[in-house]
Structures are given as C-alpha cells and as structure tokens.
C-alpha cells in the first residue's frame with residue numbers, strides 16, 4: 001500500500017465556529033450593504049435614473065457573501081446578469097456600481113454596460129454576462145488557466161511569481177441548467193479535472209418558469225453533475241453559517257485537489273425577476289414566508305446578538321445607518337457624475353488595435369457614419 | 383377593422399392563423415402563462431391550450447432545433463426568441479440546419495419555420511438587447527428575413543411568413559411595438575415577402591430603410607427644405623429584397639441614402655449600394671450614402687442615442703447627397 005503523502009486537513013466540525021466575530025460581522029455588513037444598495041437601486045429605477053433592465057439581488061445575499069467568504073480574493077469569479085451582489089461583495093465601490101447603472105462615465109464599465117455588465121478585473125470579477133448560461137464555459141476556462149499556471153507554466157500569469165492553487169467560482173441561475181453551454185462546460189471540467197465550482201443560485205424560478213417546469217431532476221440537481229463525474233452537493237443558502245460550513249470544505253477540496261464541483265444552493269429572490277414582473281407565477285405567501293421566516297440577514301444578526309453576543313441592538317442599528325449613508329452617497333455620486341462623452345467613448349474599448357477609422361483617438365464628428373464626401377461638413381474620416 | 387399596436391397586430395395574426403391551421407404551434411420562454419417578455423403572445427395559451435402555446439425551458443438551441451424537427455415533419459412552428467442577442471445560442475440550428483436542410487435533402491424536405499424575434503435599439507436596453515443582426519441572416523443562403531415597421535404590415539407579413547414553405551426570421555422592431563396604432567383589418571391578407579413599399583413619393587433623392595428607422599427618416603424629411611423631394615422606401619423584406627422598387631426609384635432620382643441601425647461595415651446597406659452601382663452606374667448623380675450604426679458594440683443607455691441614426695444625422699446625409 002502506498003503511503004498517503006499529503007497530511008490530512010484538519011477541518012473543525014463547524015468551520016464557521018472557528019471564525020472570529022469580526023469575520024461574521026463582516027458577512028453581516030456585506031449582506032446588509034447589498035440589501036440597502038438594492039433598495040436604492042429599485043428606487044432609482046422607478047425614478048427612471050437607471051435605464052434598460054435591472055435585476056436586483058435582494059434575498060440572495062447570503063449566497064454570494066457566504067461563498068466568497070470561503071475562498072480567497074484572487075480566486076476568479078464569473079457570473080450572469082444578476083450581478084450587483086457579486087460586484088459589491090467582491091469589493092467594488094458602491095459608487096462605481098451605482099454609477100454604472102446610472103450610465104455615468106464614473107461607472108465600473110464607464111457607463112457603457114449597465115446593470116448586467118459589472119466588471120472588476122482588480123477584484124478578479126470577470127463579469128456580469130447577459131446570455132444565460134454562456135458564462136459557464138468561461139468559468140471552465142478561468143479554471144483551465146489556473147491549472148495551466150500550476151502544472152505547465154510554473155508561474156502566475158499576472159504577477160510572474162510562483163503559481164498559487166486557486167479555484168474559479170462560476171455562478172449560474174437555475175434557468176441556465178437548461179442551456180447546452182453548461183453541459184459542455186461541465187463535461188470539460190469533469191474530463192480535465194478543472195478547479196471550477198459551478199454554483200447554481202437556485203432561487204426556484206427562471207423568469208416566470210418554476211424550476212420544476214424547466215428542468216429534469218429538479219429535486220436532485222446533483223444528478224446532473226454525476227453525469228460528468230463531478231462531485232455534486234445541495235445546500236441551503238439562506239442560513240449563511242450553514243452555507244459556509246458546507247461550502248468551505250468543498251472549496252478547499254477543489255483548491256487542494258484541483259478538481260471541479262457542482263453546488264446547488266437553495267436561495268430565494270424576494271423581488272420580481274426584473275423591475276417589470278407581475279409575478280403571476282408565485283404567491284405572495286411564498287415570498288412572505290422567506291422574507292419573514294428565513295431571511296439571511298435577520299438570521300445572522302440574531303445569531304450575532306444572541307449566541308455570539310458580539311453585536312448589540314444599537315451597534316446593529318448603527319451599522320445599518322452607516323451602510324444607508326454609504327449607499328445614499330453612491331446614489332448622489334452617480335447622480336452628479338458626468339455622462340460618458342460620445343466623442344471619446346463611442347468607439348473606444350472595442351479592440352486593442354481598432355481599425356484606424358474607429359480609433360479612440362480618431363475625431364468624432366456628427367454624421368460621421370456618412371460616407372466620405374470630401375470637403376463636406378460632417379463628412380470625412382471618422 | 384381595429385386600431386392596433388404592432389404588438390396587438392402580431393397577436394391577432396398569430397391567433398387567426400392558429401384558428402385556421404392546427405399545424406401552427408408556438409414555443410418559447412415564458413410565452414404562455416406570462417405572454418412573452420413583450421406580451422406579444424398574451425392570452426394565446428388560455429385560448430389555444432398548453433399543447434399549442436408551449437412554455438419551454440431556457441434553451442434557445444433546443445427551442446429552434448426542436449422547431450426545425452417539427453417543421454420537417456410538416457408542422458408550422460412559430461418559436462419566439464426573447465431578444466435578438468439570444469439568437470446566439472440558436473445560431474447553429476438556424477444557419478446549419480434550418481437554412482440548409484432543403485439543400486441537404488436535395489429539395490425533398492422543406493422547413494416551414496417562422497422565428498419571431500424582437501430587434502433593434504432605442505428602448506434603453508443594454509447590449510445583446512439592442513442589436514440589429516439582419517445582415518448576418520440575409521448573408522445566410524436558405525433563410526428569409528423580414529422586418530415590418532407598422533402594425534398593418536406586421537400582420538400581413540407574419541401570415542405570409544407562417545404560410546411560407548421556407549424558414550423565415552421575423553424581426554419585430556421593439557421601438558415600434560407600442561409607439562403608435564393603426565387600422566388593421568380583421569380579414570385575412572398577406573404581404574408578399576420580398577416586396578417593399580413607398581412610404582413617401584419623391585423625385586430628387588431616394589432613401590431606403592426598414593424597421594424602426596422608417597420613423598427617424600420621416601422625421602428627417604420634415605427637416606429638409608420644401609423644394610427637396612425625397613422618395614422614402616420601406617424595404618420590409620431584407621431577404622429576398624425588393625430590387626425593383628429600389629432600382630425604379632434611383633433610376634428616377636439618381637441619388638440614394640440607405641439608413642439602418644446595424645453597424646455600417648457589411649450592414650445590409652452595403653448590399654444595396656452595390657446593387658445600385660452595378661445596375662445604375664450611369665444614372666447616379668452622387669455616391670450612395672449610408673447612415674448607420676457604428677462599428678462598435680451597441681452602448682448602453684445614454685450613448686445609445688448617439689449610436690442610432692437619428693433625424694439630424696439622416697437629414698444631413700440627405701442634404702450632402704442632394705448637394706453633391
């Protein structure tokens with residue numbers, strides 16, 4: 001028998017029990033920031049300050065905060081269009097996030113992306129994507145790079161230093177379970193043992209379609225992972241501590257062994273799919289059940305006050321006030337920020353070396369899309 | 383006769399054709415219970431049942447591929463794709479199957495499929511929800527591409543598309559969905575695929591456009607000097623397209639401006655410009671002009687209006703062309 005060469009990991013029975021108070025207070029703070037931010041987002045949308053489509057994260061806060069807490073800051077993240085929570089929890093400034101939705105030049109994507117396209121490379125957030133399911137293969141690719149750095153290059157692509165064992169987190173909605181792309185991505189991940197965790201944000205609905213009307217094995221999604229020889233798990237995502245306890249060992253194992261996992265996390269979105277959703281597909285009682293009995297923020301706050309006794313009523317109220325102020329400031333900042341300048345921004349960022357006619361330094365002129373009629377105003381090269 | 387929006391005219395056409403032909407089935411994401419993202423299929427599931435108005439999972443490739451299978455078997459499927467950006471996952475099925483099946487089967491199998499897709503910008507949506515990909519599909523042999531700009535045309539063209547033995551992509555300009563109403567007959571009528579229409583008669587210059595930009599062009603016409611007489615053509619069908627209506631007009635005027643939302647390079651305007659120079663070289667008094675979107679990704683929100691051809695840009699181009 002060959003000896004086991006790796007030392008057994010010592011995992012406390014409940015990893016969250018080993019977390020210091022500060023770590024849990026931080027989780028509470030991150031969740032409350034998202035909640036507060038989304039309340040203001042909805043308000044701003046109703047005031048027509050936000051254009052296009054807008055999908056808020058309210059209700060699902062524990063999912064993103066709990067999974068992020070289980071990994072490192074330099075583990076790459078990719079997600080779909082319900083992405084404000086991911087951006088904020090990853091450290092994007094609320095100002096940049098709100099300004100993006102307001103379409104302002106100070107937004108994280110210069111006001112050219114909007115709600116669905118939050119990007120934050122310094123925080124290892126690779127977007128924000130509008131095509132349901134298509135981001136899953138990108139997650140596999142990010143994980144491929146991690147493995148390649150470790151096993152082939154022997155260096156970290158970004159820093160040039162020693163490669164680190166990292167793990168990619170790839171978030172998807174339950175609707176994305178039905179897209180072909182996910183199945184190709186899972187097969188690649190299983191086949192090549194890529195360190196990616198497919199995290200299903202299972203909020204029971206894709207738009208107006210309940211998961212039971214949309215996918216097979218809705219009550220045991222791990223069967224889908226089994227087909228690709230990927231370890232599958234199903235966890236509650238409303239109680240952040242139990243989520244952390246369950247998810248942390250999975251993330252550690254994927255990192256250590258450089259292998260994939262598929263995690264179905266049960267969560268709930270309190271608001272409509274987007275801002276114009278009559279919600280005919282569910283009952284008010286169902287929403288209230290979650291909001292009043294299973295709310296992740298209320299649960300964690302109660303735990304910190306009662307069990308850990310590290311948070312007083314007053315301190316909790318003060319934290320909420322402080323976050324409200326931060327979000328108010330973000331809205332004010334967004335509101336007062338300039339619009340993107342069409343002369344500079346209409347052509348920029350499409351390619352590194354664009355066609356000379358659409359070079360960012362090329363002059364923008366009204367009517368620039370008209371053909372070249374020499375000497376005519378508004379004609380000429382663009 | 384009823385005074386209908388574009389959305390209602392399409393709904394009416396679908397209902398009437400489902401009534402008349404039990405081979406017509408609709409499928410798509412949230413088209414039944416919810417009536418679709420733009421509520422175009424509102425009420426149809428209640429009326430025709432879940433078997434004929436099928437709520438499908440979130441799977442464009444599956445929806446279109448299955449619709450092709452239905453069509454191969456002799457049904458008349460009319461799938462809905464929620465936004466033109468989501469044609470992406472279905473692209474393989476559309477271009478590699480629907481478009482080629484007749485050729486591949488050497489004429490023994492036809493694909494009577496109509497894919498309904500909202501198209502274009504102007505509603506403050508982000509990228510993937512604002513594009514105009516008509517040229518991509520016009521460039522794909524084997525599929526027809528239409529884009530009505532009015533409720534009346536929408537009903538007639540949709541009935542023609544559903545009855546057409548070949549696959550048709552039926553683009554519905556979102557910006558026009560609820561922007562105005564017009565009289566739409568209850569009667570059965572079709573508009574021949576491949577036929578444009580003259581929206582405004584004129585003799586000095588021809589403007590060719592389609593979809594939502596018809597209205598930007600009409601607005602531009604109002605900005606022109608009284609003595610400049612412009613003929614405005616709404617192409618309605620992108621492929622096959624009405625060469626005659628363009629050639630007859632440009633032969634008369636000698637000047638042409640093409641307007642579309644899609645990026646300029648390889649936009650369908652390039653095809654029209656090429657047609658005109660091939661056939662009317664000696665009639666031309668000015669180079670054919672194009673007013674189009676830029677060769678960039680459709681930007682969100684504020685910059686959208688800088689991207690889209692608007693009345694001032696169109697009017698300016700018309701005047702340049704007229705004064706050449």
Ligand SMILES: Cc1ncc(C[n+]2csc(CCOP(=O)(O)OP(=O)(O)O)c2C)c(N)n1
Pocket residue numbers: 082130131132133172173174175176177201203205206207273411440442464468471
């Ligand atoms: C390929 C594709 N098809 C359709 C859509 C339109 N759409 C946007 S979100 C959505 C529902 C997605 O549900 P789910 O994956 O469960 O995510 P959730 O909204 O619950 O976060 C749909 C159908 C899209 N963006 N992309």
Ligand SMILES: [Mg+2]
Pocket residue numbers: 173174175201202203204205206207
């Ligand atoms: Mg969902």
